[in-house]
Amino acid sequence: MALTLTVNGTSHVVDVEAESPLLWVIRDTIGLTGTKFGCGIAKCGACTVHIDGRAAKSCTTKVSAAVGKSITTIEGLSPDSTHPLQVAWTELDTPQCGYCQSGQIMAAAALLSKRANPSDFDIDTEMADNICRCGTYTKIRAAIHRAAEIAAQ
Amino acid sequence: MAMIDSTRRSFVTRIGGGAGAMALLTVVPHPASAETIDLPERESAILEAAFGSSVLTPGKISLDMPILAETGLSVPVTFKVDSPMTEADHVTRIMGFAPGNPEPVLADYQIGPRAGLAEVSTRIRLARTGFVYAAAKLSDGTLWGTKFSIIVTLGACVEDIFDLDWQRDAERRAMRAEARAAAAAE
Amino acid sequence: MNIHNVSRRKFIVTSATAAGGMMLGFNLPAQAAQMNANPWELPTDKEGQEVNAWLAIDPDGTVTIRVGQSEMGEGVFTSMPMIVAEELHVDWKMVKAAYASGNRYLRQKAEDYQVAAGILNEDHQVYRRMGTGGSGAVRRSRTFLQQAGASARERLKEAAAQAWGVARADVTAKDSVLSSGNRTGTFAEFATAASTVALDVEPVIKTPDQFNLLGASVARLDTPLKVNGSATYGIDIRLPGMVYAAVRANPVPYGGIDSYDADAIMGLPGVIQVVEIVPGEGQDLRSGLQPAVAVIANSYTRALSALDQMPIKWSATPNDGVNSRDLFADANAALGMPGAISVDEGDTAGAIAGATTVVEGDYQAPYQSHACMEPFNCTVHITDNRADVYGSFQNPPGALAVVAEQLGMDPINVFSHTTFLGGGFGRRSRNDEPRQAAEIARQVGRPVKMVWTREEDMMQNKMRPMAVARFKAGLGPDGMPVGWHARVAGHSITAHIRPERIENGLDNSLLAAVRNHPYNIPNQLVDMHVRNSHIPVHYWRSVNASQNVFMAEQFVDEMAQAGGHDPLDFRLKMVEDLEDWSLVLNTLKEKSGWTTDLPPGTGMGIGISEEFGTVVGQVATVTVSRRGQLTIDKIVAAVDCGHLVNPAIAEGQIESAIVYGLSACLAGEVTISGGQVVENNFDTFKVLRINEMPIIETHWALTGGDKWGGLGEPGLPPVAAAVANAIFYATGKRPREMPIVHTDLSWG
Structure with a gap:
């Protein structure tokens, strides 16, 4: 149909x-x-x-x-990888295999749109649905904080 | 002293229109080329024992097998000898070797004119990338041979991956055994 | 998408890493121009002048460095080019990575290929060692990659020297520029001439003290493709005229098909064909081909929906009653019997019998799934005299080989195209999926993309084996061990992959860390039993060490405790003659704030092991509530891999291995019931999530010298032991079984 x-x-x-x-x-x-x-x-x-x-x-x-x-x-998040999350993700070299990262970034973008400056607890709560088997969680967390900083500038 | 020599590296591949496009390359001998049949020591000794000589003349016998195998567990191979297989002119024995195997003899066939065809197909097990040799003795007493190179990929993790760790283990054990012996001697 | 615009690059310095390394990043507004999202294709639209098989130089100065290993997160698309670039003296900003061709690997010998007395090995092929595993990318490729870079540099210099009428020694190469006196030229200008230069002596490669680029945390080349969805994984392949296959095998691995009703679904939207996969004569388990049915449709959704609706009756198999409980009972029973002996030094039985104290401990670990984020898939396109296979391969020539074999084609005419891998962890070196996809494509007669559901991926996975172990040790009056007896019973990968390696029932690889631990104990006996089931097994990140270290290193703690020693000092004493182990332990002691004296409910524990030439020790700090709720607070790692190529990537590998190991340690497992895998998706197969993530600190304790250890796997084995030992100090309870979730940790 x-x-x-x-x-x-x-x-x-x-x-x-x-x-x-x-x-x-x-x-x-x-x-x-x-x-x-x-x-x-x-x-x-x-x-x-x-x-x-x-x-x-x-x-x-x-x-x-x-x-x-x-x-x-x-x-569609940005036309040229300039969304604060993409900039932060790149700065920190967050992805490893990268397969989960589209989903991670989209989940993080939804989080940032709700909370411009999320706490670690907010990140844990909102990002717990997104698995990364390479274990890049530490960088994901740091990159979300960094993106919040970039967005605030 | 270096020199410019455009013919030297005949096997150099030049990339053409894309990653897959190629020109000017040497293909792995396929099937076996007429190189000298330079058998390793262990295999020479086996030939010596079987045929009374380990000097193989390139030719007459061919090996038909893939140039690449994912694992060496079961590789199809055909030994074929150019022989009329008559009473007067026939193959008496065919042997196959893989120097990379712990037990190098892959095949050993004693045949005669009744076989009709000087061709044997089988499946062999190969431990690793390397040469496979074939040798044939004819009824006139001549010895012929060929070799074929095959790549056994094995699977990425399989290639002797723990050798480094086992080597260290052996070194440590030897070091300590020596230290204990020295202590006991005192 | 091969736009190339150098001027848009901005070189920036970003945050320091936890390990102290500085990150040098390239901020690329148009990152897609940086690298080709299809990594098997050239990174730019230029053809490039090849100087040798490893690198080609574009007219604009872009240098494409070919990578023989597969990028599955471990960073080879950056670390391998760095090794070549170190010697090439290229402007790193001009470097791009692309995969080496698996087909070319097959066709072409290495430049220095010589056959001495019939000895030939993989090193004679042009890309030496294609395939990724055994934590071997750097440690096994470094010298020939350095040589390739150095050789190309000297050829470029020689070409310039001849053009300028000067000696090569008077030409310098720096940042892609050749110069002598007041003459300068670019690599690009001399690339064509350099390609025909023959050196009478190949240059000597640099030693670590001469490195400029190696040791720097330069940004990963693949990152820009992985923040905007453009990186191509196997599952993303789209070919003209392509159809989709959804496939299903008997849920009891290698079981047969009794019947299926294709007619029932042929009228459904988009359905094209139903294909049955029948293993051929002689295609045993190792071939990877098992009976299966596939529905072919014009979209994956339609193929899968039709497959779900198709009545299929699976054949009964002898394994329909197999379950984990019985498999463990069988393996545990074997622990009561003498096994095949791996090491027998001194008089172990006598030493234990005469010991002051005897310590015993039993442990077990289940089958474990890889659960790569990217479910298994493969795309095959067969034309008249050629086949192209696309996928996420850890062993591209192997993928090529199985496709050639399945199609009855000459491998010369098969081309494997490796994409980015959505995780590999050893699983993607098995090559069962290209064979299955080739068989489907052969029957369908047009390009087919086969995709497994997550359930198929996990139920037909080739597992990390299960194992059990029993340890018995005797301690002398000083509390130090006088005898060590370890016995392992478990499923053997070697029996599956390389049965010729098993002699008299002995598979040493099953004994990683149980036999080849470094502890100086005068009497040692290690024996084992192979106990296989129908569940197919394969390499899983760090292989048997992933469970053995959990077992052996807990037992070492049990010995220390029984002997009245601090577990860290106890280990130090047993390795005092080993520089690297001592350094790692002392580093851990210093950096972790090591103590066994913490309030009830909190504990620190240690685990240490050596694998692929790298020693990794870890201290875990945990909190356990009175009701037994476990929290992993922190993992401190100390690592000796000798040297580092890229500290940031290396640190990522240690963290990654810790997270992967924690998943298996805490809650992830595969159980068998009715012959089938129970945990078939992420609802039941538990993996670590961000809210469970501990703080991880990595400290380098590098001994340098000749040591170049691997990094992809060695970070994994210690973590489970460190956590288990920490739990003991927090609760007095010892988790003897993986995953730890099965042990009641409540206390007080």
Whole structure:
């Protein structure tokens, strides 16, 4: 069935089943592969995108539930990797394998939009859904604090 | 004294239009080339015992096997000898060796004109990247041989990964045994 | 996406790392221009002039350095080029990384290839050692990468010398510029001439005291691609005309298929075909190919949805009743019997019998999953006389080999394209997925991307083996050990991968840290039993040491306690003749604020081991509530790997190994029930999350010299022991089983 999705400000008409997970529509139909598949059950956070500004696990979000809403993926966070989180992530060389990092950054962006200067407790609470098997958590935490600093400048 | 010599490095690959495009390269001998059959010592001794000589003339026998194997657990190989296999002119024995194996003899076939075809296929186990040798003795007493290089990738972690640690273990144990012996001697 | 704009680079210095290293970062507003998001392709749109197989120089001065190892987070896309660049004297800002070609590795010999008396090994291939594992990137590649850089530098100098009519010795190379007197030229100007220069003597490579770049924490080259979603992983491959495969095998590994009803789903949207994978004659377990069915559709969602709806009846297998409890019971029973002997020094039984004090301890550890963040996948495209395989490979020539074998093609015509890896940890060196994808593509006849669900990834994983161990030691009147007897029973990877290496039931690799610990004990006996099940096993970060150190290093603490010694001093005394172990222990003592005298409910514990040439010791500080709630507060690590290429990346590897090890130590495990893996996704397979993350401090205790140890794995084994020992001091309870969650830690 034809559905209209707004992803990173661009309107896409996609011919998919209404119950298709948003993740695969973004990746395979629209072709934005920065959003990753990790678990399929909303337990790892690799697929995190923003729907109307809020973090959502796209692997368990039905595409029909995203119609009419504004979807942002890692590719749409900034046009040139200049979002404070991306700058901070780069400064600290945060990623290792990097696979989870799109989801980490999108989850962190949602956190910063709620709390401009999050505490460690805020970070623990909001970022605990996002697994990193390389264990870059220390740098993720530091990079979020650094991004808050950059954004405040 | 260095010199400019454009012909020297004949095996140098030059990158053409992309990462995969290549020109001017040496391909691994495929199948075996007519290099001298320079057997290692252990294998020479085995040949000596089996054939009374370890001097192999390149030719007559060929090895058909892949140039690459992920593991060496079961590698298909065909030994083939150019022989009419008549009563007057036939192969009497074919042997295969892998010097990289703990037990180097891979195959040992005694055959005669009744075999009809001087060709044997089997699967062999290879411990590592290296040469595989084949030797054939003909009814006229001549010895022929060939060699073939195969890459065994094994899997990244598999290649003797703990050797360094075991070497240190052995060194430490030797050092302490010596120290204890010295202490006991006092 | 190969825009190249040097002027946009801004060189900036960023924060100091915990280990004291300075981070030199490149702030790149248009980072995608820096590197190619497809790492198997050239980083720029220039063809580049190759000076040798390792590097090519573009007209604009960009130097592409080829990397034989796979970038899975450990930083080889930065550390390997750094080693070449150290000798090349290139402007580091002009360096980009790309993968070496697996196909070229196969076709071409190394430049200095010579065959002496029939001896040939992997070092004779052009990229020497392709594949990633054994913490070997730096320690096994450094000298030939340095040589490649030095050789290219001297050729560039010689080309300039000849053009200028001066001696090579009068030409200097610095930051991509050649100069002699008042003449200067760029590397790019002389690259073509340099490519034809023959040196009569290859240059001598630098020693560590001459390094300029090595030892600096330069920024990772791959970071810009990993903050904007552009880095291509295997799962991101998209080819024209590509279809998708969702695949499922018998949940009991290697079990067969009784029946399936393809007709039931053929009418579903997008479904193209159902493919059955039938292992061929002689394709045993090692081939990695197992019976499976795959649904092919025009989208992955449709393929997976149809697969879920397709009736499949799995065959009964002899393993349908296998469960972890029985496997452990069997292994524990073996501990009561003498096993294959690995080491037998002195008279261990006599020493223990005559000891003042006898200490005994049993331990166990389960199967463990890799759970790479990127689920298994592979894309294969077969044309008339060529096959291309794309994926996240730790062993690209191996991937090429299995595809060639499965398709019956000459490997010369198979091309493997390695992407960035979404984690590897050893799992991605097994190459079962390219073989399966090749078999599917062979039947489908068009480009196919195969993706496993997380459940398939974990249920068909090739696990870190389970193991149990029993230790018995005798202590003398001074409380120091006089005899050490260790016996291990466990699943053998070697039996699976290289059975020829097992002689008389002995698999030494099962005995990491149990046998090759460095403790000076006069009488030692170590024996073992192989106890395998149908669960396939493979290398897992740090392999058997991941469980053995948990066991052995807890037992060392038990000995220290029984002998009335401080556990850190006890270890120091047993390694006093070893410079590196002593340095690591003393560093730990100093940096951790070591004490066993903390209030109830808090404790410090130590664990130390040596693997791949690197000694790593760790002190864990934990808090345990009276009800048994465990918090890991801090891990202090001291590391001797001899030398560092990139301290920031190295520190990241230690942290990474600690986190990976903590997951397995605390709650992560794989149990078997009904012959199947129970923990098949992140709801049941517990891994460490950010809210459980301790403070980690890494301190370098480098002995230098000839030592160049690995770093990807050695940071892992000590952590579980350090935590377990800390728990003992906090609670008086000793967790003898991994994961620790199974032990009731309540106290008071």
